[in-house]
Amino acid sequence: MKNLIICMAVFGCFAFAKAQTPTASTNNKQWTLSECVQYALENNISIKQSQLDIESADADRLNAFGNFLPTANASGGVSENTGLSFNPVTNNAQTTTFLSVTGRINVGYTLFDGLRNVRQLQQAKIAQIASLYRLDKMKDDISLFVANSYLEILTNKANLEVLQSQNQVTLDQIERTKELVDAGQLPKGDLLEIQATNASEQQQIINAQNAVTISKISLAQLLLIKDYETFDIADDDYEIIDESIASKPVSEIIAGAESNRSEVKIAEKEVELAKKSLQIAKGAYYPSLSAFFGYDTRYTDATSFTQTVDPDNPVSIEQIGVVQETGQAVVGEFPNTIATLRGADPFIDQLYQNDGIAYGFQLSIPIFNGFSVRSNVQRNQVNLKRTEYQLEQAKLDLESNVYQAYVDVKGARESYEAAKKAVESQELAYNYATERYDVGLTNAFDFSQSKLRYDNSKINLNQAKFNYLFRLKVLELFFGIEPTDLKL
Structure with a gap:
């Protein structure tokens, strides 16, 4: 069945991770189906990975919500510069070293971006819900796989009980045959035939015991339980369906x-x-508008030179021209300044003296971008059509799977009823063969064949019964029964 194949693929790597989980104590504990399912749902690695997908979707939603908030960033830098500079006093080049500190704060806010931020938040919310649905599906698949493994153990145990019970009958028959052979009422060949039957049954019992052990180990590995030797399931009566x-x-x-x-x-x-991805892609066709504000300041410990009036010679007289008619010189007085070396202002003072702000709006209008927006829109349109087809296919697959599960239950029920009738018929035939063998009217070979057919009919009944139970569990999951409510 499709769901079973999916489950088997999901658990392809599941059993190999068993060494990484804590060992569950199984001493003297017999696990019910609901307990196995609950334990698997709590410890399964695939489920934990799906839960991480939910956490990732939560982070995406938080990120999408953050698009509605302003951005604020601060930056700063400290540097020491050594290099050649000119001395304004001597007008000579000289090497100086100075320290500089810069700081900046920028705040931005998106006013309009084609509603892409709105669509991204909506998309994140949808993705979060989708992650929850995937987790639910994972739980259903795992529950189905656990139920199948659980019922496989029940089938193998029931088959082992049949073989052991019938082998006891064979052992009793050997004792009776020995007495008849010793009394001369039966040939020795009949005893040899039954002893050969006993040897064959003993081999079948060993194989059945191995099947029980392997199926229990398989379920224990599925549950990530390392205590294989003591792991067992509840041996209840499962006759009522x-x-x-x-x-x-x-x-x-x-x-x-x-x-x-x-x-x-x-x-x-x-x-x-x-659909949201398509809307986001189309949003790139629209202009985007954002607002910004920035503040920056700086500090340096570099020395500087200031021009001051020479106190000893405050003014100087210089010729500024000549009277054209007389040729008389025209002079003027000018402040006589000297260059004075000045140290750096205090750090706090410079932060206020050297600061500045910038603010405004920024508009970006898409004109031509190499068809990147158009091609992205086309890809999202194709993806939308693909998901619509996948939705239609999912509905058809679900209806088909439900019909298949429904028909499987009906067929398993009919097979179970037929197996019960076969057991009844084979039991009558076996009892009749036993009576004839006891009075010497049939040989040991014919008796062994009758017993073999009876044994096989009981094994077929076990397989039909537990197959029917499994098909019912599949149908229950389709109908909406919670995985942890699966019972036998």
Whole structure:
């Protein structure tokens, strides 16, 4: 079945990670199906990975929400510069070293970006819900796989009980045959035939015991339990089979699957995500408008030179021209300044003296970008169509799987009823053969064949019964029964 194949693929690497989980104590504990399912849901690595996907979706949603908030960034730098500079006093080049400190704060806010920030937040919310649905589907698949492994153990145990019980009959028959052979009522060949049957049954018992052990180890590995030797399941009476789900009309089961199963819900969310991606891509066609504000300041310990009036010679007289008619010189008085070396202002004073602000708006209008926006829109349109087809296919697959599960239950039920009738018939034939053998009317070979057919019919009954139970569990999951509520 498709779901079973999916489950097997999911658990391909599951069993190999068992050494990384804590050992569960299984001493003297017999696990029920619901306990196995619950334990698997709490410890399964694939489920933990799906839970990490939910956490990742939460982070994406937080990031999308952050797009509505302003951005604020601060930066600073300290540097020491050594190099050639000119001395304004001597007008000679000389090497100086000075320390400089810069600081800046920038604040930005997006006013409009084609509603892409709105679409991204909506997309993040949808992705978060889709992650929850994927987790639910993972739990259903794991529960189904656990149920199948659990029922496999029950089948192998039931088969072992049949073989052991019938072998005891064979051992009793050997004792009776010995007495008849010793009394001369039966040939020795009959005793040899039954002894050969006993040897064959002993081999089958060993194989059945190995099958029980292997199936228990398989389930223990599935549950990440390393205590294989003491792991066991509850040996309850599973003769009563609940048919409450199988008795419902298939249309009601399909309706329940559509409202409870995650396959269609996941596909629906994928369509919604594709629509949001398309809207985000189209948003790149629109202009974007943002506001900004910046503040910066600086400090340096470099010395500087200032021009001051020479106190000893405050003015100087210089010729500034000549009277053209008389040729008389025209002079003027000018302040006589000298260059004075000045140290750096205090750090705090410079922060106020050298600061500045910048603010405004920035508009970006897309004109031509090499068809990148157009091609991105086309890709998202194709992806939207693909997800719509996948949704349609998911609905068809779900309906097909429910029908298949429903038919499988009906067929398993009929097979189980037929197996019960076969056991009844083979039991009558076996009893009749036993009576004839006891009075010497049939030989040991014919008796052994009758017993073999009876044994096989009981084994077939076990397989039919537990196969029917498994098909019921599949149908229950489709109908919406919680994985932890699966019972036998």
